[in-house]
Amino acid sequence: MYYNELADRVGLKQAQQFWDHVSQDPGNPDPIASTCFLRGRSGRPKGPGWSRTIHYEVSSSARIDYQYHDAYTTEPDSDPHPVVAILTINYSSH
């Protein structure tokens, strides 16, 4: 899986930084990495409750697009919980 290559591609420190960001504060700018909202159709929420698409630059050669949902449920009566959906990982350099 593409995501499993992240630590090998960018180093454990930066991979961990991305993990900490999306697991703790996915909706705010990262203090170190560059982020922005994708624009147009690419940036629209995938459904009710989903955020816009956030583009996160893990390094100069790794960028991740994700959306997050603060109260996602897998079934109608299941417990709502926050999730982050990694939409794309781009390992090519600029």
Added chain:
Amino acid sequence: MSDVIFLPTDLASKRLEFLDAARNGQARLRDKDGTSLVMLPESRLRLLETLAKWWQAYMRLESFLRRTELPRASELGELAWLRSFERDDLEEFMSELHDALVAATADEDTVALDDCIRAWRITARQLEDPLRRSVLVGPHVPEDYVEASEPHDSE
């Protein structure tokens, strides 16, 4: 615009006054042949150049979008990176670009404009790959996702 017009001889006798006027916005000088010259901070010149460039691009793109067919890359020239977008995205870009240009002109600062262009360029780059494009603009399919674990060293 400054009311004071310096003369070439003032560059010796009123050098500091001339430079102060330039620092504070602009210093006007009437040359011997009547040509009006202006000295201004380089940052202001860059701002004016940037605004002129993007207003021009905005007008060009606006005229392209009045047509039925989308502009070709060769017509877009420096804006060829926009070729990744469909019409609705291009119209959204135009709207955001217009707002950013108005803000940058009013603020005399290109931060809002730079942020707008940067985000759209990044989006265009992400759409270049067909697989990424299909995920980004396609519907959300929960079954396509698997749980991810915290990263760890593979060694």
